[in-house]
Amino acid sequence: MNLRDDWNTRYQILETDSGLQISESRVMLLDVMEAHNEGDSVYQISQTFNLTPLQVQIALEYIEKHRAALEPQLARAIQLRQKREVYYQDLAAGRWEKIAQLPMTPLRAAFYALREKNRQVAGETNAVHSERS
Amino acid sequence: MQFILSDHNCEGQAKAILHVLRYQGYASLLSIALLFFHDVGVTIHPTLTLPW
Numbered sequence: 001m002n003l004r005d006d007w008n009t010r011y012q013i014l015e016t017d018s019g020l021q022i023s024e025s026r027v028m029l030l031d032v033m034e035a036h037n038e039g040d041s042v043y044q045i046s047q048t049f050n051l052t053p054l055q056v057q058i059a060l061e062y063i064e065k066h067r068a069a070l071e072p073q074l075a076r077a078i079q080l081r082q083k084r085e086v087y088y089q090d091l092a093a094g095r096w097e098k099i100a101q102l103p104m105t106p107l108r109a110a111f112y113a114l115r116e117k118n119r120q121v122a123g124e125t126n127a128v129h130s131e132r133s
Numbered sequence: 134m135q136f137i138l139s140d141h142n143c144e145g146q147a148k149a150i151l152h153v154l155r156y157q158g159y160a161s162l163l164s165i166a167l168l169f170f171h172d173v174g175v176t177i178h179p180t181l182t183l184p185w
Contacts, residue, residue: 025142026140047145048143048149049145114159114162117158
């Protein structure tokens, strides 16, 4: 077995109950695929998920080999995540409504002031970006 | 102080989120700190599910 073969067999893509997973980690292959599709480099992906560069490389090779089958799976996973986000945003909105009924505290007042300040900064930043584009 | 324990396989994402919270002032206001497995003496094994 030469060095290249040894590298290629060091990690595998495993089929688990939750989906395809990179061996010696709990990272799902579709998460790596999404990051790669968004332009993240091997280095960035390994930093984000605490993977070795070789784990990422093997995942990317698998993705390229099986891209046709994986694309619909990724689209479904993103759709599912969006549904979940809507559910949790609704839940959070309900909690904010309940919190609004409670007496104001100094910490909450400070939080609201900071949130407002950050929203203004974000608004100004977005306005500058809009003018430039 | 409120501590958030990050999973080993999303440390990069956890650091990025805390960076934004620090930059925007929320981390200090709400006394939030991020911990990793090695901070709490958990041996990092890639398939570890024990902490969860």
